[in-house]
Amino acid sequence: MSDPLDLEALIGPGALGYFAGGAGSEITLRDNLASWSRYALHPRVLVDVSERDLGTTLLGRYRPHPVVVAPMAYQKHAHEVGELGTAEAAARTESLYVLSSQTTTSPPDVARAMEAVAPGSDRWFQLYVFRDRAVSHDLVVQARESGYEALVITVDFPVAGWRERDRRTGFTVEHPVALNPSGPPLTTEQLFAMHDPSLTWDDIGEFADAAGMPVVLKGILRPDDAERAVDSGAAGIIVSNHGGRQLDTTLSGIDALVPIAQAVGGSVDLLVDGGVTRGWDVAKALALGADAVLIGRHLLWGLARGGAQGAEDVLRQVLAELDSTLALLGCPAAADLDASYVGPRAVG
Numbered sequence: 001m002s003d004p005l006d007l008e009a010l011i012g013p014g015a016l017g018y019f020a021g022g023a024g025s026e027i028t029l030r031d032n033l034a035s036w037s038r039y040a041l042h043p044r045v046l047v048d049v050s051e052r053d054l055g056t057t058l059l060g061r062y063r064p065h066p067v068v069v070a071p072m073a074y075q076k077h078a079h080e081v082g083e084l085g086t087a088e089a090a091a092r093t094e095s096l097y098v099l100s101s102q103t104t105t106s107p108p109d110v111a112r113a114m115e116a117v118a119p120g121s122d123r124w125f126q127l128y129v130f131r132d133r134a135v136s137h138d139l140v141v142q143a144r145e146s147g148y149e150a151l152v153i154t155v156d157f158p159v160a161g162w163r164e165r166d167r168r169t170g171f172t173v174e175h176p177v178a179l180n181p182s183g184p185p186l187t188t189e190q191l192f193a194m195h196d197p198s199l200t201w202d203d204i205g206e207f208a209d210a211a212g213m214p215v216v217l218k219g220i221l222r223p224d225d226a227e228r229a230v231d232s233g234a235a236g237i238i239v240s241n242h243g244g245r246q247l248d249t250t251l252s253g254i255d256a257l258v259p260i261a262q263a264v265g266g267s268v269d270l271l272v273d274g275g276v277t278r279g280w281d282v283a284k285a286l287a288l289g290a291d292a293v294l295i296g297r298h299l300l301w302g303l304a305r306g307g308a309q310g311a312e313d314v315l316r317q318v319l320a321e322l323d324s325t326l327a328l329l330g331c332p333a334a335a336d337l338d339a340s341y342v343g344p345r346a347v348g
């Protein structure tokens with residue numbers, strides 16, 4: 001894990017509070033990290049694991065591994081290379097990249113950088129539906145035209161969570177490209193006010209129809225909402241509490257995944273995030289019904305420390321840990337992980 005003092009010196013207290021912080025008393029933020037250790041792995045012995053396959057399938061396409069870069073806003077406040085750093089790291093490690101609507105680098109520039117490193121690299125675009133629908137529609141057009149293959153609509157942000165660190169620091173942001181980039185710095189509160197709190201399932205249908213690409217809904221925690229997402233034509237669901245940044249004291253991502261996988265598993269792709277730092281976390285998510293896992297802050301700290309190379313090092317380590325976990329579990333194919341490999345762990 002990262003040393004916050006060291007990060008504070010690198011990026012300043014305002015950015016660190018914004019990136020590291022969560023909502024309210026940060027109970028969910030801490031639980032996201034702790035929840036993975038409440039599941040125990042059940043290794044099988046004497047299986048030939050001389051060859052391992054980390055592959056998974058997302059939106060009907062084979063992917064070499066299940067680790068996905070989470071959409072995160074304002075990456076230039078973590079390191080001057082910003083989104084280009086995490087996107088290059090994704091392209092170099094064959095990781096699916098999800099670009100935030102609140103990017104500080106334009107969608108076509110990110111796409112070009114990925115293609116320069118790895119032609120045919122994969123990326124999805126995360127959409128916030130703003131009060132000014134034209135801004136959101138413009139972003140969708142830019143994303144489609146620059147080769148993003150799916151639209152991830154984030155549905156857990158009608159208003160911002162109660163973020164006390166930002167209230168204390170008054171952190172301001174300089175480069176949101178979805179807005180006029182030459183305007184004055186904005187507080188996070190001003191940016192969050194762009195979101196439309198009246199958004200409903202009907203609006204999702206409208207964006208899905210206009211998108212011309214598969215839609216994945218991000219930020220679902222209830223099985224009944226997961227069923228509704230499937231009924232509304234979503235191709236995937238990201239089970240997420242937004243890194244503990246929205247409503248404090250929700251379930252962790254992995255705890256919420258279990259009932260959601262029971263309700264809709266198999267009919268739609270399931271992804272999960274929140275507190276993933278280790279390859280064995282990824283294996284647990286797959287065993288409990290996920291097809292892939294998103295990594296947020298753990299990667300951001302790599303970016304802050306070492307730019308593109310720092311982010312790449314983080315991804316490579318998680319992938320090496322996943323490979324070793326498959327061998328030690330006696331399950332050489334990630335796609336074969338199932339509930340027999342994981343169970344509850346008594347936490348003392």
Ligand SMILES: Cc1cc2nc3c(=O)[nH]c(=O)nc-3n(C[C@H](O)[C@H](O)[C@H](O)COP(=O)(O)O)c2cc1C
Nearest residue numbers: 019070071072073100154242243273274275296297
């Ligand atoms: C600094 C920061 C900015 C984020 N910005 C976005 C965003 O723009 N859109 C979005 O859908 N999720 C956003 N998220 C949530 C992440 O996509 C993801 O759900 C979460 O960070 C996963 O938890 P982890 O950070 O513990 O890995 C953000 C998270 C962080 C930490």
Ligand SMILES: O=C(O)C(=O)c1ccccc1
Nearest residue numbers: 073102157191192242245
């Ligand atoms: O900070 C966030 O978690 C986030 O998703 C966001 C939303 C709107 C503007 C900037 C960031």
